[in-house]
Amino acid sequence: MKADAYELLGVSRGADDREIKKAFRGVARDLHPDTNPDDPGAEDKFKAAAEAYEVLSDSERRAIYDRYGWDGLDSRGFASQSHGFGSFGDIFEAFFGGDPFGGGGAGPGRVQGGDVGVEVEITLEQAARGESVDVAYDAVAPCERCHGNRAEPGTPIETCERCGGAGQLRAVTRTAFGQMVRAQACDMCGGEGKVAATPCTECRGRGVRAVQRELTVDVPAGIADQQRIRVTGRGHSGERGGPAGDLYVLVRVAEDERFLRDGSDLVSVVDVPAPAAALGTTVVVPTLDGEEKIEVAPGTQPGTIVTLKGKGMPTISRGRSGDQQVVLNVVIPRELSTRQRELLSELQDSLGDKNLREASNESLFSKVRRALR
Ligand SMILES: [Zn+2]
Numbered sequence: 001m002k003a004d005a006y007e008l009l010g011v012s013r014g015a016d017d018r019e020i021k022k023a024f025r026g027v028a029r030d031l032h033p034d035t036n037p038d039d040p041g042a043e044d045k046f047k048a049a050a051e052a053y054e055v056l057s058d059s060e061r062r063a064i065y066d067r068y069g070w071d072g073l074d075s076r077g078f079a080s081q082s083h084g085f086g087s088f089g090d091i092f093e094a095f096f097g098g099d100p101f102g103g104g105g106a107g108p109g110r111v112q113g114g115d116v117g118v119e120v121e122i123t124l125e126q127a128a129r130g131e132s133v134d135v136a137y138d139a140v141a142p143c144e145r146c147h148g149n150r151a152e153p154g155t156p157i158e159t160c161e162r163c164g165g166a167g168q169l170r171a172v173t174r175t176a177f178g179q180m181v182r183a184q185a186c187d188m189c190g191g192e193g194k195v196a197a198t199p200c201t202e203c204r205g206r207g208v209r210a211v212q213r214e215l216t217v218d219v220p221a222g223i224a225d226q227q228r229i230r231v232t233g234r235g236h237s238g239e240r241g242g243p244a245g246d247l248y249v250l251v252r253v254a255e256d257e258r259f260l261r262d263g264s265d266l267v268s269v270v271d272v273p274a275p276a277a278a279l280g281t282t283v284v285v286p287t288l289d290g291e292e293k294i295e296v297a298p299g300t301q302p303g304t305i306v307t308l309k310g311k312g313m314p315t316i317s318r319g320r321s322g323d324q325q326v327v328l329n330v331v332i333p334r335e336l337s338t339r340q341r342e343l344l345s346e347l348q349d350s351l352g353d354k355n356l357r358e359a360s361n362e363s364l365f366s367k368v369r370r371a372l373r
């Protein structure tokens with residue numbers, strides 16, 4: 001059951017055309033998407049109100065509606081027109097010409113500036129401690145010669161002849177229930193309502209030009225490769241009072257041959273000769289804070305991992321660091337001399353079960369599984 005047309009607009013059955021128009025304008029403003037970002041039903045309500053307005057603003061249709069209701073209109077071929085429009089803006093324009101919230105400095109035809117992308121590469125160390133990087137890029141900016149008003153300095157800016165300064169052209173469409181007026185931006189002045197008699201020589205009357213911009217961008221500590229930083233309002237300038245676009249800085253973190261990054265952890269590998277692993281030794285490993293010595297216990301097995309707490313990458317959100325995992329890569333000697341072979345043979349003959357038993361109770365398969373993780 002469709003709601004009553006008078007109720008939809010909140011007017012009495014005796015309301016005159018002016019009251020009806022005023023009521024619809026009020027309802028339309030209340031239901032505008034800009035005022036109702038959280039109400040997905042606003043557009044449907046607007047369409048219902050627009051349909052009511054179509055009927056009540058046309059004396060012939062209103063008379064039919066008063067006698068027979070919505071069904072009476074449908075059966076006489078007066079199906080609503082408002083479904084034929086695409087967006088809310090289309091409907092609004094069709095009735096009133098122009099966006100009701102478009103005023104206040106930003107004129108018709110305002111265009112938001114485009115976004116700009118720029119890429120920077122930093123080292124892993126820079127990513128770990130955070131870094132200010134300078135970026136340079138080309139962006140569209142208001143022309144300095146004409147200050148964006150498009151006219152050669154000292155020459156007049158005249159009212160657009162085509163639209164008479166309104167910035168809009170009205171296209172009248174005949175429909176079953178009268179004339180519908182739709183407005184569109186004037187193609188001669190681009191919606192500005194004014195044209196430069198002599199276009200600015202610097203920007204050829206565009207009001208904008210490409211400039212090189214430089215900016216220092218703070219890259220937060222712990223940033224990952226390929227992350228983007230958005231700098232609001234630093235993209236291309238808007239046109240005709242529109243806001244500027246954004247700058248997106250794509251951060252590339254260069255590979256570091258000493259470390260693999262695993263989330264906030266760093267993984268590094270250090271070689272330990274097999275005899276040293278058997279005897280116990282000290283090895284030096286690189287960390288992001290410089291070199292660090294680690295103890296290798298006697299009888300250390302291949303693939304043993306030593307964790308250096310807090311030596312990984314900081315995490316952007318949580319403000320603490322990951323760890324560095326050092327994999328001890330036990331290297332078996334090769335290309336042995338005769339003497340070395342003799343010594344190893346002698347060593348092998350001397351080894352008993354006690355020497356070769358696994359230190360931990362971990363099964364061989366679970367070790368393999370861990371290594372393949
Ligand atoms: Zn200019």
Ligand SMILES: [Zn+2]
Pocket residue numbers: 160161162163164165166167168186187188189190191192193194
């Ligand atoms: Zn114009």
